[in-house]
Amino acid sequence: MTDAVENAGGTVPAATGAARGVTSVSDEVVEKIAGTAARAVPGVADLGGDVARFFNSVLDKVGLDEVGDASRGVSAEVKGASAVINMVLVIDAGHVVADVTEAVRVAVIEAVEKYGLTVTQVNITVDDIELNQPGAAGA
Numbered sequence: 001m002t003d004a005v006e007n008a009g010g011t012v013p014a015a016t017g018a019a020r021g022v023t024s025v026s027d028e029v030v031e032k033i034a035g036t037a038a039r040a041v042p043g044v045a046d047l048g049g050d051v052a053r054f055f056n057s058v059l060d061k062v063g064l065d066e067v068g069d070a071s072r073g074v075s076a077e078v079k080g081a082s083a084v085i086n087m088v089l090v091i092d093a094g095h096v097v098a099d100v101t102e103a104v105r106v107a108v109i110e111a112v113e114k115y116g117l118t119v120t121q122v123n124i125t126v127d128d129i130e131l132n133q134p135g136a137a138g139a
Helices: 027-039 050-061 097-113
Strands: 004-007 010-013 044-047 074-079 082-092 118-130
Touching: 027 044, 027 074, 027 082, 027 097, 044 118, 082 097, 097 118
Parallel strands: 082 118
Antiparallel strands: 004 010, 044 082, 074 082
16 A cells, blocks of 8 residues: 555555544443453452452342343453553452462453553452352252
8 A cells, every 4th residue: 555645646645544544442442341351360260359249140130131241340441541440359269379370461452452452460369169069048
């Protein structure tokens, strides 16, 4: 492709992306991408702290299953092309916390950076552990 466009016998410089406008990515979009990536990591039982999970269970009971799920437990701050992501995780029992959190950090960075942003930090708080004990339900 050339750097100029023919226009009625004259030459006009080709418009670059910057000349046509600015693209920004909202915090919410990054939160959804990061949450989806984190949920896919083995050893992650859930996202969000106790209060967020409680309210989510209430929403589930009244038929609003999908409300708040996408970004629950994740907050992001996007400035320009850089993002800082904070996450709250629940880890499955039997998994090494350091291994799971590092895998989450890698998965989140890879997922978000595929969208053209640079992730400067992924801060993770492990809020709880999920004890999946057979026979515990109904006991």
